[in-house]
Amino acid sequence: MDQQRISLNKCPNNTEAQNLTVVSQFQLMSLSDNPELQPILFVLFLSFYMVTVLGNLLIILAVSSDFHLHTPMYFFLSNLSWSDICLISTTVPKMIWDIRTQSRVISYAGCLTQMSMFIIFGCMDSMLLTVMAYDRFVAICHPLNYNIIMNPNLCALLLLASVLASLVDSQVHNLIVLQFTYFNDMEISNFFCEPSQLLNLKCSEMFTKNIVIRFIGVFFGLFSTSGIIFSYYKIVSSILRIPSTEGKYKAFSTCVSHLSVVCLFYGTAIGVYIGSTASNSSENCKVASLMYTVVTPMLNPFIYSLRNRDIKTALWKLQKKAK
Numbered sequence: 001m002d003q004q005r006i007s008l009n010k011c012p013n014n015t016e017a018q019n020l021t022v023v024s025q026f027q028l029m030s031l032s033d034n035p036e037l038q039p040i041l042f043v044l045f046l047s048f049y050m051v052t053v054l055g056n057l058l059i060i061l062a063v064s065s066d067f068h069l070h071t072p073m074y075f076f077l078s079n080l081s082w083s084d085i086c087l088i089s090t091t092v093p094k095m096i097w098d099i100r101t102q103s104r105v106i107s108y109a110g111c112l113t114q115m116s117m118f119i120i121f122g123c124m125d126s127m128l129l130t131v132m133a134y135d136r137f138v139a140i141c142h143p144l145n146y147n148i149i150m151n152p153n154l155c156a157l158l159l160l161a162s163v164l165a166s167l168v169d170s171q172v173h174n175l176i177v178l179q180f181t182y183f184n185d186m187e188i189s190n191f192f193c194e195p196s197q198l199l200n201l202k203c204s205e206m207f208t209k210n211i212v213i214r215f216i217g218v219f220f221g222l223f224s225t226s227g228i229i230f231s232y233y234k235i236v237s238s239i240l241r242i243p244s245t246e247g248k249y250k251a252f253s254t255c256v257s258h259l260s261v262v263c264l265f266y267g268t269a270i271g272v273y274i275g276s277t278a279s280n281s282s283e284n285c286k287v288a289s290l291m292y293t294v295v296t297p298m299l300n301p302f303i304y305s306l307r308n309r310d311i312k313t314a315l316w317k318l319q320k321k322a323k
Contacts, residue, residue, distance in 0.1 A: 025105050028191055049092045052301075056085045064078065065321075073135050092294060094192065123170070125265060177198065260303050
């Protein structure tokens with residue numbers, strides 16, 4: 001491994017001298033060291049990846065091919081599908097290649113690139129879920145003005161804002177990482193360059209690191225979650241005022257798919273960041289990371305298609321055209 005060992009008199013977070021390392025590559029953690037499990041893991045995650053890409057592409061094709069789905073809700077859903085494809089493509093192909101070659105090495109530049117792409121598309125998912133919650137809020141609470149409020153210009157502006165926020169989040173992480181050349185360790189306790197795990201390798205002040213992580217988490221995470229919570233607070237209040245049970249069910253059924261994806265995505269993502277600061281268990285971190293980087297993007301198309309009659313109709317029309 002290409003590296004340079006240097007000795008410093010003091011590390012910012014230690015009073016004793018210690019050896020630090022200037023690295024050009026890192027070691028990722030494998031999902032399992034059992035040789036007999038490697039072929040199974042290879043086939044399993046290759047299948048996950050193909051199902052995710054195919055499922056999300058079908059959602060995009062269904063939305064783009066059916067004129068009836070050219071609405072704000074499906075516009076954001078198709079962009080969420082693109083983001084999910086990019087998110088899983090950031091981590092899983094590298095993991096599949098590592099399983100195939102029995103190598104867990106990733107270059108310093110490759111690690112920063114993977115981290116940047118992961119943050120961009122992970123944050124993009126978060127922002128789009130927030131925008132979709134706002135869309136449901138307008139549809140249920142202001143149905144008569146829905147087409148006026150959710151006009152094409154606003155939809156494009158909300159999408160652009162989501163992209164810009166994701167780029168800012170990524171660049172903030174990059175600026176933090178690039179400030180440090182020396183690392184305490186070269187082993188990342190995850191199967192990809194997960195931001196919080198990479199920051200744990202820094203020879204930096206724990207106070208400063210924790211402040212930065214919490215600031216970014218509050219600024220982006222709390223903004224998204226508070227937007228979703230506020231939207232659903234208004235939605236539930238409006239639904240409760242509907243006199244008929246059938247009307248309540250019909251209104252709430254339009255939110256079930258989105259709410260399921262929100263709970264799955266945020267539940268696992270929050271678990272990773274809380275676990276990374278409160279526990280040193282790499283196994284728990286790996287499991288939670290697998291959930292929101294692999295399982296959530298794979299389940300999104302099924303959640304939206306199985307509970308959505310319009311999507312199922314559009315997919316059926318696509319199948320008829322393909323014959």
